[in-house]
Amino acid sequence: xxxxxxxxxxxxxxxxxxxxxxxxxxxxxxxxxxxxxxxxxxxxxxxxxxxxxxxxxxxxxxxxxxxxxxxxxxxxxxxxxxxxxxxxxxxxxxxxxxxxxxx
Amino acid sequence: xxxxxxxxxxxxxxxxxxxxxxxxxxxxxxxxxxxxxxxxxxxxxxxxxxxxxxxxxxxxxxxxxxxxxxxxxxxxxxxxxxxxxxxxxxxxxxxxxxxxxxxxxxxxxxxxxxxxxxxxxxxxxxxxxxxxxxxxxxxxxxxxxxxxxxxxxxxxxxxxxxxxxxxxxxxxxxxxxxxxxxxxxxxxxxxxxxxxxxxxxxxxxxxxxxxxxxxxxxxxxxxxxxxxxxxxxxxxxxxxxxxxxxxxxxxxxxxxxxxxxxxxxxxxxxxxxxxxxxxxxxxxxxxxxxxxxxxxxx
Amino acid sequence: xxxxxxxxxxxxxxxxxxxxxxxxxxxxxxxxxxxxxxxxxxxxxxxxxxxxxxxxxxxxxxxxxxxxxxxxxxxxxxxxxxxxxxxxxxxxxxxxxxxxxxxxxxxxxxxxxxxxxxxxxxxxxxxxxxxxxxxxxxxxxxxxxxxxxxxxxxxxxxxxxxxxxxxxxxxxxxxxxx
Numbered sequence: 001x002x003x004x005x006x007x008x009x010x011x012x013x014x015x016x017x018x019x020x021x022x023x024x025x026x027x028x029x030x031x032x033x034x035x036x037x038x039x040x041x042x043x044x045x046x047x048x049x050x051x052x053x054x055x056x057x058x059x060x061x062x063x064x065x066x067x068x069x070x071x072x073x074x075x076x077x078x079x080x081x082x083x084x085x086x087x088x089x090x091x092x093x094x095x096x097x098x099x100x101x102x103x
Numbered sequence: 104x105x106x107x108x109x110x111x112x113x114x115x116x117x118x119x120x121x122x123x124x125x126x127x128x129x130x131x132x133x134x135x136x137x138x139x140x141x142x143x144x145x146x147x148x149x150x151x152x153x154x155x156x157x158x159x160x161x162x163x164x165x166x167x168x169x170x171x172x173x174x175x176x177x178x179x180x181x182x183x184x185x186x187x188x189x190x191x192x193x194x195x196x197x198x199x200x201x202x203x204x205x206x207x208x209x210x211x212x213x214x215x216x217x218x219x220x221x222x223x224x225x226x227x228x229x230x231x232x233x234x235x236x237x238x239x240x241x242x243x244x245x246x247x248x249x250x251x252x253x254x255x256x257x258x259x260x261x262x263x264x265x266x267x268x269x270x271x272x273x274x275x276x277x278x279x280x281x282x283x284x285x286x287x288x289x290x291x292x293x294x295x296x297x298x299x300x301x302x303x304x305x306x307x308x309x310x311x312x313x314x315x316x317x318x319x320x321x322x323x324x325x326x327x328x329x330x331x332x333x334x335x336x337x338x339x340x341x342x343x344x345x346x347x348x349x350x351x352x353x354x355x356x357x358x359x360x361x362x363x364x365x366x367x368x369x370x371x372x373x374x375x376x377x378x379x380x381x382x383x384x385x386x387x388x389x390x391x392x393x394x395x396x397x398x399x400x401x
Numbered sequence: 402x403x404x405x406x407x408x409x410x411x412x413x414x415x416x417x418x419x420x421x422x423x424x425x426x427x428x429x430x431x432x433x434x435x436x437x438x439x440x441x442x443x444x445x446x447x448x449x450x451x452x453x454x455x456x457x458x459x460x461x462x463x464x465x466x467x468x469x470x471x472x473x474x475x476x477x478x479x480x481x482x483x484x485x486x487x488x489x490x491x492x493x494x495x496x497x498x499x500x501x502x503x504x505x506x507x508x509x510x511x512x513x514x515x516x517x518x519x520x521x522x523x524x525x526x527x528x529x530x531x532x533x534x535x536x537x538x539x540x541x542x543x544x545x546x547x548x549x550x551x552x553x554x555x556x557x558x559x560x561x562x563x564x565x566x567x568x569x570x571x572x573x574x575x576x577x578x579x
Contacts, residue, residue, distance in 0.1 A: 156428070156430075156431070158431070159430075159431075159434075189453065189526075190453055190454075190525070190526035190527040190529075190530060191453050191454050191457050191526065191530060194454070194457050194458070194461065195457050197461055198457045198458075198460045198461035198464070201460075201461050201464035201465055202464055204464065204465065204468050205434070205437060205464055205468060208430075208434070208468055208471060209434070212430050224472060224475075227468060227469070227472055230465065230468075234465065250527070251530060252527065
C-alpha cells in the first residue's frame with residue numbers, strides 16, 4: 001500500500017516542479033497563472049493521497065481539498081480581472097514590460 | 104449485457120429522433136431516410152482545410168460523441184438497467200457534459216477558419232449563461248432525493264413527480280438543457296443562416312457524420328436526464344418500466360425540437376443577461392422553496 | 402493493490418506529460434487545452450484513489466476553468482496560433498533549477514519519511530459523499546461560509562477591476578474629436 005502512496009507523492013512532486021518552472025520562466029501573465037495552477041494541482045494530488053492512505057477516517061482532508069479548489073478558481077478570476085485592467089492600460093500583459101509598476 | 108441494451112436503446116432513440124426531425128422539416132415520414140443519408144456521408148469526399156490544427160480537428164467530433172455516451176451511461180432506463188450506477192451520478196452527468204464545451208472549442212479552433220472559430224467562442228458565451236442553470240436545479244432534485252445516485256432520484260419520485268414538486272426547476276433545467284445541446288433557439292454555435300454552419304462548417308464526410316450523430320445523441324442524453332430528474336423516470340401504470348422511460352425521453356426530445364422551430368434565435372449576450380439577472384435568482388429561489396418543502400412537509 | 406498502483410501511475414504519467422506539453426508547445430490554445438487534460442488526468446487519479454466526489458468535481462470544474470483560460474489567452478497573447486516561433490521565456494536556467502530543486506526536495510521527503518501505517522480500506526463512495534456533506538455543514542461550517550464570502554468578494558473585485566473607467570478626462574477627449 002505504501003507503493004501507491006509513494007507513486008502519488010512523486011507525481012505530485014513532479015507536477016509541482018513543472019509548475020514552478022512555468023511560473024518562473026514565462027513572461028506572459030496568463031502563462032504564469034497556468035504554472036500556478038499546476039503547482040496547486042500537485043498540492044491537491046498530495047492532499048488526496050494523504051487523506052486516502054493515512055487518515056481516511058477524518059474528513060478534514062477532503063475539506064482542505066475543497067478549499068484549495070475554491071482558491072484555484074478565485075485566484076484565476078481575480079488574476080484575469082487584473083490582466084484585463086493591465087491590458088486596457090498598457091496594451092500587453094507581458095511581465096518584461098511591467099517594470100513601470102515597480103516602486 | 105446492460106451496456107449493450109442501453110447502447111441499442113440510445114441508438115434506436117437517436118434514429119427515431121432523426122426521423123421525427125425529418126418529418127417536421129420536410130413533412131414526409133420516411134423511416135430509412137436517416138440511415139441512407141448517414142451512409143451517404145460516409146461515401147462523400149472528405150475535404151480538410153488547408154492548415155488545420157490537426158489534433159483538434161480530428162478529436163472534436165469523437166470527443167463530442169464520447170461525452171454524449173458517457174452522460175447516458177449513468178442514466179437508468181429501468182430499476183437495474185443502467186450501465187454504471189455511480190454514487191455521484193447526478194454530478195457525473197454535469198462533469199461529462201462540461202466537455203461539450205471543450206469539444207466545441209476544439210471544433211472551432213481546429214479548422215483554422217473564421218466562421219468556425221466564432222461559432223466555438225460563442226458557445227463559451229452560452230456556457231457562462233447556462234452553467235449555473237444546469238447545476239442548481241440538479242441540486243434541488245438531489246435535495247429531495249437525499250442522494251446523488253440516479254436510481255435513488257427516480258425512486259424518490261414515486262408518489263409525486265418532480266415536475267409538480269419543483270416546476271420552476273424544471274423550466275430552468277429545460278431551458279439550460281436546450282442551451283447545452285446548442286439546439287434552436289440557442290443554436291448560435293452552428294447558426295445555419297448566419298455563420299454558414301459555424302462549428303459544423305469545415306467538417307465533411309465521415310467527420311460530419313460523427314458530429315451529427317454526436318449532436319443527436321447529446322439531445323437524447325439531455326432528454327433522458329430531464330426524465331430521470333423531473334418526470335419520474337420509469338414510473339407509469341401499464342407498460343414495463345423501460346417503455347415508459349423511452350416514451351418520456353422521446354417526448355421531451357420532440358418538445359425541444361418543436362420549441363426550436365417556433366422561437367427566434369437568441370444572441371448569447373441577451374442569453375447571458377437573462378440567465379444571470381433572472382435565471383440565477385429564480386434557481387436560488389427554487390432551492391429555498393424545495394428546502395422548505397423537504398423540511399416542513401412530512 | 403497493484404491495479405490501483407498501475408492506474409494511479411498511468412494517470413500520473415498522463416498528467417505530467419500534458420503538463421510538459423503546456424510549456425513546450427508554442428500554440429497558445431494547445432497550451433490551455435493541454436493544461437485542461439492535465440487537470441483531467443489529476444481528476445482521474447482522484448477517482449483511482451477512490452475519492453469519487455472529489456474526482457468528479459475536479460474534472461467538472463477544470464473543464465470550464467481551462468476553457469475560459471483558453472479564450473483569455475487568445476485575447477491577450479501576441480501569437481495565439483503559435484506559428485510565429487517566438488520564444489516567450491526568460492531566466493530559463495534559474496527557473497529550471499528552481500523546478501528541479503522543488504520537485505527533488507519533495508521526492509526525497511516522500512521516500513525518506515516514515516509515513517506510518519497505511520490504511521488499506523477506503524470508505525464507500527456514497528458514505529464518503531454523505532460524510533463530506535456532514536463535515537461541510539457541521540464542523541467546518543465556518544470555513545464553508547468564509548469560502549462563500551471569499552468567492553463573492555472575488556467576483557465583485559474582479560468585475561470592479563475589469564470595468565473600463567470613464568473619467569471626465571476621457572469623455573472630454575472624445576467630445577473634442579467628434
